[in-house]
Amino acid sequence: MVGGGQGALIGGVHRIAARMDDRFELVAGSFSSQLERNRATARELGVAESRCYADYQALLAGEAERSDGAEVVAIVTPNHLHFPAALACLEAGRHVICEKPMTLSVDEAQQLAAAVEASGKRFVLAHNYVGYPLVQHARELVARGELGRIRSVQVEYLQEWLSEAPGPDNRQAAWRLDPARAGATGCLGDIGVHAFHLAQFICGQRVSEVSAELFNAVPGRELDDNVHALLRFVGGARGMLWASQTAPGFENGLSIRVVGEKASLRWAQESPNELHFSPLDGPAQRLTRRDDRLGADIARGIRIPGGHPEGYLEAFANLYQALSDGLNEGTETPWLPGVEDGVDGMHFIAATLASSRAAGAWTALQGAGGAP
Amino acid sequence: MVGGGQGALIGGVHRIAARMDDRFELVAGSFSSQLERNRATARELGVAESRCYADYQALLAGEAERSDGAEVVAIVTPNHLHFPAALACLEAGRHVICEKPMTLSVDEAQQLAAAVEASGKRFVLAHNYVGYPLVQHARELVARGELGRIRSVQVEYLQEWLSEAPGPDNRQAAWRLDPARAGATGCLGDIGVHAFHLAQFICGQRVSEVSAELFNAVPGRELDDNVHALLRFVGGARGMLWASQTAPGFENGLSIRVVGEKASLRWAQESPNELHFSPLDGPAQRLTRRDDRLGADIARGIRIPGGHPEGYLEAFANLYQALSDGLNEGTETPWLPGVEDGVDGMHFIAATLASSRAAGAWTALQGAGGAP
Amino acid sequence: MVGGGQGALIGGVHRIAARMDDRFELVAGSFSSQLERNRATARELGVAESRCYADYQALLAGEAERSDGAEVVAIVTPNHLHFPAALACLEAGRHVICEKPMTLSVDEAQQLAAAVEASGKRFVLAHNYVGYPLVQHARELVARGELGRIRSVQVEYLQEWLSEAPGPDNRQAAWRLDPARAGATGCLGDIGVHAFHLAQFICGQRVSEVSAELFNAVPGRELDDNVHALLRFVGGARGMLWASQTAPGFENGLSIRVVGEKASLRWAQESPNELHFSPLDGPAQRLTRRDDRLGADIARGIRIPGGHPEGYLEAFANLYQALSDGLNEGTETPWLPGVEDGVDGMHFIAATLASSRAAGAWTALQGAGGAP
Amino acid sequence: MVGGGQGALIGGVHRIAARMDDRFELVAGSFSSQLERNRATARELGVAESRCYADYQALLAGEAERSDGAEVVAIVTPNHLHFPAALACLEAGRHVICEKPMTLSVDEAQQLAAAVEASGKRFVLAHNYVGYPLVQHARELVARGELGRIRSVQVEYLQEWLSEAPGPDNRQAAWRLDPARAGATGCLGDIGVHAFHLAQFICGQRVSEVSAELFNAVPGRELDDNVHALLRFVGGARGMLWASQTAPGFENGLSIRVVGEKASLRWAQESPNELHFSPLDGPAQRLTRRDDRLGADIARGIRIPGGHPEGYLEAFANLYQALSDGLNEGTETPWLPGVEDGVDGMHFIAATLASSRAAGAWTALQGAGGAP
Structure with a gap:
């Protein structure tokens, strides 16, 4: 593990997720650039002092010398x-599971895609929300x-935790x-890109153009904390994307609605064990996470029966499970986010920034395959 | 009444709404341009044949000759x-309650505003959704x-009934x-303008600019059936507006969320007896329609205690009740939509159409008082 | 109208309900035993002074002398x-619509049933909640x-308004x-009997036996304010009934769940425009009040399309509408509560009181047709 | 581990729960009485063949010979x-975490309580639902x-999976x-006892008496599949308990409502990250699982921020976490279910069976401290 020292949030999540199905063991880490924090974290996690490294370069060098060196970073x-x-990591021949946004620029993203290709190693991008079984079912x-032809996609990701200047x-x-x-970017890169990924993931269409307005609700910030955007998809669907980290009352409100010509669906991360499906010609249905009603591939990621809620950690663990399956069985899990998703995400960020600076002009995502 | 012949929907709604509090009596009408339908409607409604007129001109002329002529049309x-x-009607000295959109153009809207001013008569625009007590409380x-300073306003109005080519x-x-x-316009003028009005109403800020995309989900239609728009408000708030009449699973889905620096609120027309208020510093609250917890002005429009659901007809009736109060007591009901709301609505329609034609360019609503 | 003077609640509800469809006119009344209140109410309601009577005896005598005397009381x-x-009223040849509980005793109830029979007049008991279209659909x-064979019926009616000693x-x-x-009885007769009626109504089975505990949450009351009861139905179903008028947070919480061998359903009065139907072999469905999906008889009581909420007053008005239909068309509306429902209700009250006094012993409802 | 062979459900849950916080390691087991299944399970779980035992007696004997023998079973x-x-296990000096119902009889339960006392070892009973942070907060x-003095407790546990004769x-x-x-017992011992435990847990009052009806919805079963019961609590509260394993549409519907003189609360296991609190004198509140708003003891069992759903496995893991805390720190976790809860549960089962056989007569739970 690189990062994830004491006081960090997402490192702990990765550790629980990796442990959930007993497929991974934490053997080495560079948890913090601060020496003391780094060591203390290693001790707390039971990582041998000899495998607690100062930085990722040292980690890769150290592990390369061991016959039992870490396989996945x-x-x-x-x-x-x-x-x-x-x-x-890729150059050192390690598989990678990486947090989002994947890079700071489109250019870096493309370099990384090339590196993945060249390395022949697995690269998983932590768009963890697609690990939820009902997202996969959607x-x-x-x-x-x-749903028939998709008409409109509405996605939003709302948080309240940056509503005020933080302590x-x-x-x-x-x-x-x-x-x-x-x-x-602030909000756009931190959570907007999750919303973007979720929309593309469920709709199976790439976003071709965006018209956006970024703004700051809390004065004095250098980076955006709110995103309002209109979307166009390659397949002709339209969409709207709203992201905010200054929205009181919203803890982690990622949700999506997809309207098609025959039916609509909606899913919300805070109630992840239900998926609402509303056909034009009949009553709305509430679908639940039941392995006997979902596809076999999806059911792999279901550990307990319907009615026994699974949550964020289980969904996150499904990325690790699928990575492990891939390594063990040599298979590809179609839903597992990879480096191409990261390239798309960086295109989205770039186009959204550009559109916002250009007074909301419709701006193409490079490489998305052209406007509808 | 002008319009509202057999087979019409909204005429019947107005009649029940007017009757609800026993303040109005239906005495005359021109219900249909088709002679037979007109007469049959009058018979069904108990309107004397002598006061069933061929058109509104005849109605105004006929009623003008009577000492007990209709007061409100x-x-x-x-x-x-x-x-x-x-x-x-105004020129004939009648008070008016009129369906939306108020006119077909901004110019007409301004003429009508002048006519209201000149006539000294009451003019109520049927933005009926603000008749809900909890909308007024919001x-x-x-x-x-x-809520503190408003950051973002999200309003939507979704229907499914035009999802396919109608019979x-x-x-x-x-x-x-x-x-x-x-x-x-189609969807924009039919329901988008309700959403626009609701947003301005609750936020107490006028929309200054819009960036929009209108589109047709059902091929072959001459008028839009979907609206995606970004909003800017005079007071600095931003917003998003989504309207659709081709959204399977949505019967009459008008809803709004307002995000402020201190709290958020949300209300949905299909569950009109609850209003959700979420402060940054405490748990979300579910407010209900209770006359002992709402202001006295709002409580006038509450006929039965909390927990006894009131609905669309009661909210609609509140417009008639307030009009009656105004006529009887000589007072103004601050929330009652009037001709200025209609002028704003026509500005919104015009700017949205213009923006959509101009590839989403931010377009000012004339007369809204300038951009933030 | 007998009763319903100023300050009363349910009288005003009846008046709006009767007016909703323009089928009834309020022409006479004995609104209060207090002279001044009686007269003031009449004036407020536009009832002629000559038809404002001191009591129901005077009303019946006075109206009998008129050729246009009131038809329904x-x-x-x-x-x-x-x-x-x-x-x-029945003896005077008037149709009656009467509040519940119908009488104070089983004996009175049976006398009234005989009087209805003898009079040939209509008698409607105001179990208004079955006026909701979705209750009829259930x-x-x-x-x-x-649903297949019914297994368990869970009905409850909860209010908070008597949680403390009232002012x-x-x-x-x-x-x-x-x-x-x-x-x-207090709570039992006031609202418990509504819950009982709703359970019998939806299940189409009469309650045969009850095992109950009545109690007072607020000390010092002479009458029960809480009911806990187990039920057995003639057809073999079992049930539970909970009623309380001392339950903080519940405004008018009448709700029912019916569990059958093939499916379950649930409906709650505070969200009356949806009915949840959950089959064993598929996803749960949310049914709405749409006239195109409900039977023609039920659709009569639907005034506006799905998604436009109807509420308590509309459901109540459906009793008046059905009574009017019956009088005009000479037909019987199968769901309209009548004197037999009142007899059943009084049997239920009597058996519940008896069971509670007998330490919860299972007690038969006389006349229900025997235990399962 | 004793039990939990391939095809079992709850064994896998225990293993994930134990692993969640990296406090336990699975080192030995007797997973099945079937030799092959036992060995295959051990292989799958990475348990050494030498520590895969034929039965619990062999396991205790084998582990006793090792210096690193299992500490907890x-x-x-x-x-x-x-x-x-x-x-x-207790006699062999091992700590125990045990599934419910704890025993088959009150007598066994009392023997076990004595054995815990005598052994000085920890005994945790897997009433896992109290591991949810919001249940602890309730x-x-x-x-x-x-809530003030408790008036009424309504608890239910509903499942559909035995609605038909199983394959x-x-x-x-x-x-x-x-x-x-x-x-x-069937349903009563399998899930009714969870509901009972939850009610006592949240209310802090023991049940003193029960009046019950057990019945079978599916003909031919030897054991009950439905429970209808009225409860009385030592502190004067009354309650109702409904359990069913034949309720279509209910996956794992454990829920509770508690009505007090000042407020009510409700919680449902299928939406475990919210707790509803409704005071008499203000709007209903939706409380969420936020470590900054819950007590420090409860916050220990929160791994991720509010809005990131935690579920069944996390709640279950909290029992293991608390057991580990207790062993490491020598402390007692007040909410952790122990042998006394098991004794109470067996009293409840015995009294409910007795009451049902006695036509619902109120039947005391021995040892509960007397009737109110």
Whole structure:
């Protein structure tokens, strides 16, 4: 693991997720650039002192010397380190599971895609929300044609935790609001890109153009904390995307509605064990996470019966499970987010920034395959 | 009443609404341009044959000759007749309650505003959704500062009934899809303008600019059936507006969310007896329609205790009740929609059409008081 | 109208309900035993002074002398007057719509049933909640066999308004807590009997036995304010009934769940425009109040399309509408509650009181047709 | 681990729960009485062949010979083995975490309580639902007096999975419907006792008496599949308990409502991340699982921020976490279910069976401290 020292949030999540199905063991890490924090974290996690490294370079060098060196590296640092660390890992022949946004620029993203290709190693991007079984089922409903042609996609990701200027001890907030570590965007890169990925994932269409307005609700911030955007998809669907980190009352409100000619569906991350499907010609249905009603591929990621709620950690663990399946069985899990999703995400960020600066002009996502 | 013949929907709604509190009596009408339908409607409604008129001109002329002539005229025709009928009524010294959209153009709207001013008569625009007590309370919460400065307003109005090409007998659909009777817009003028009004109403801020994309989900239609729009408000708030009449699973899905710096609120027309208020510093609250917890002005429009659901007809009746109060008591009901709301609505329609034609360029609403 | 003077609640509800469809006119009344209140009410309601009577006897005598005397009498008094007033009305040849509980005893109920029979007049008991279209549809789903054999029925009616000792000005509370006017029960007769009626209505089975515990949550009350009961139905179903008027947070929480061998359903009065149907072999469905999906008989009581909420007043108005239909067309509306429902209700009250006094012993409802 | 062979459900749950926080390692087991299944399970779980034992006696004997023998034994067998296995473990000086119902009789339960006392070892009973942070918070709200005196407790536990006669391959169903392995009750002992425990847990009052009716919805079963019961609590509260395993549409519907004189609360296991609190004098509140708003003891069991759903596995893991805390820190976790809860549960089962056989006569729970 690179990153994830004491006080970090997402590192702990990765560790639980990796442990859930007993497929991974945490053997080495570079948890923090601060020496003491690094060591203390290793001790707490039971990682041998000899395998607690000062930085990712040292980690890769050290592990390379061992016959039992780490096979997979989880990169859970602030944004600016995703790219160099991931690149180094791939070049060192390690599989990677990396936090989003994948890089700080489209150019880096493309370099990383090339590196994945060249390395022949697995690269998983932590768009964890598609690990929810019912998100995968939503995608399947669309793919099967149950909604007919898609008309409108409404996706939103709302949080309240940056509604006010954060206190000095808020490590999570500190780097996210700092362009040097977060990159050129705040809310857009932190959560907007999750919403973007979810929309593309379920609809099976790539976004071709965006018309956006970024703004700051809290004065004095260098980076956006709100995103209002209109979308156009390659297949002709239209959409709207709303992201905010300054929305009181919303804890982690990622949700999506997809309207098709024959039916609509909606799913919300805070109630992840239900999926609503509303056909034009009959009553609305509430679908639940039941392995006997979902496809076999999806059912792999279901550990307990319907009615026994699974949550964020289980969905996250499904990424690790699928990575492990892929390594063990040599298979590809179609829903597992990879480096191409990261390239798309960086295109989305770039186009959204450009559109917002150009007074909302419709701006193409490079490489998305052209406007509808 | 002008319009509202057999087979019409909204005429019947006006009649029940007017009757609800026993303040109005239906005494005369021109219900249909078709002679037989007109007469049959009058018989069914117990309107004397002598007061069943061929058109609104005849109605105004006939009633003018009576000492007990109608005092208030309800205009419930297709869109293209709103303006001439309302103008004539005002000039004939009648109070008017008129369906939306108020006119077919900004110019007509301004003429009508001048006519109201000149006549000294009451003019009520049937933005009926603000008749719901909890909508009025939402407005009060914002006005009182309970949300702090408004950051984002999300409003939507979704229906499914035009998801497919309507059958030949669907009188409601026929005129709404016909530019000659509906005007230059379909969904935008039919329901988008309700959403616009609700947003301005609750936020107490006028929309200054819009960036929009209108589109047709059902091929072959001359008028839009979907609206995606970004909004800017005079006071600095931003917003998003989504309207659709081709959204399977949505029967009459008007809803709004307002995000402020201190709290958020949300309300949905299909569950009108609850209002959700979520402060940043405490748990979300579910407010109900209880006369002992709402302001005295709002409580006037509450007929039965909390927990006894009131609905669409009661909210609609509140417009008639407030009009009656105004006539009887000489007072103004601050929430009652008037001709200025209609002028704003026509500005919104015009700017949205213009923006959509200009590839989503931010377009100012004339007269809204300038951009933030 | 008998009862319904100023300050009363249910009288005003009856008046709006009767007016909703323009089928009834309020022409005479004995609104209050207090002279001044009686007259003031008449003036407020536009009832001629000459037809404002001191009591129901005077009303019946006065109206009998007129060729245009009232045809239907609404009895909306405290409980103790239901029986004598209804009996007198029937004997005077008037149709009656009467509040519940129908009488103070089984014996009175049986006398009234005989009087209805003898008079040939209509008698409607105001179990208003079955006026909701989706309640009628729920009954139809059961009758059609969509649930299969009924296993368990769970019904509850919860209010909070008597959670504390009421203030001296609370006229609603005063008579309900006074055995002289309310009869031998409080909560049981006031709302428990509504829950009982709803259960029998939807399930199409009569309750055969009850095992109950009545208790007082607020010390010092002479009458019960809470009911806990187990039920057995003639057809073999079992049930549970919970009623309370001391339940903080519940405004008017009447709801029912019916579990059958093939499916379950649930409906709640505070969200009356949706009915949930959950088959064993598929996803749960949310049914809405749409006239195109409900039977023609039920659709009569639907005034506006799905998605436009109808509420308590509309459901109540459906009793008046059905009564009017019956009088005009000479037909019987199968769902309209009549005197037999009142007899059943009084049997239920008697058996529940008896069971509670006998430490919860299973107690048969006389006349219900025997235990399963 | 004793039990939990391939095809079992709850064993896998225990293993994930134990692993969640990296506090336990699975080192030995007797997973099945079938030799092959036992060995295959061990291989799958990475348990050394030498520590895969034929039965719990062999396991205790084998582990006793090792210096690194297992410290804690999880007992996840069918009901009839809970008691002998737990007793043997305690006598062998092992800590125990045991599935419910704890034993097959009150007598066994009391013997086990004595054995726990004598052994000085920890005994955790897997009433896993109290591991949910918001269930613990609900208990705290009651204990703090936020609800005032408790008036009524409504608890239910509904499942659909035994709605029909199960297929021959359903191992879960097979033993639960077999008196030799399940004991004298079906639904009552399997899930009714969870509901009972939850009610006592949140209310902080023991049940003193029960009046019950057990019945079978599916003909031919030897054991009950439905429970209808009225409750009385030592502190004067009354309650109702409904449990069913034949309720179509209910997957794992454990829920509770507590009505107090000042407020009510409700919680449902299928939406475990919200707790509804409704005070008499203000709007209903939706509380969420946020470590900054819950007590420090409760916050220990929160792994991720509010809005990131936690579910069944996390709640279950909280039992293991608390056990580990207790072992490491020598402390007692007040909410952790122990042997006394098991004794209470067996009293409840015995009294409910007795009451049902005695036509619902109120029947005291021995040892509960007397009637109110």
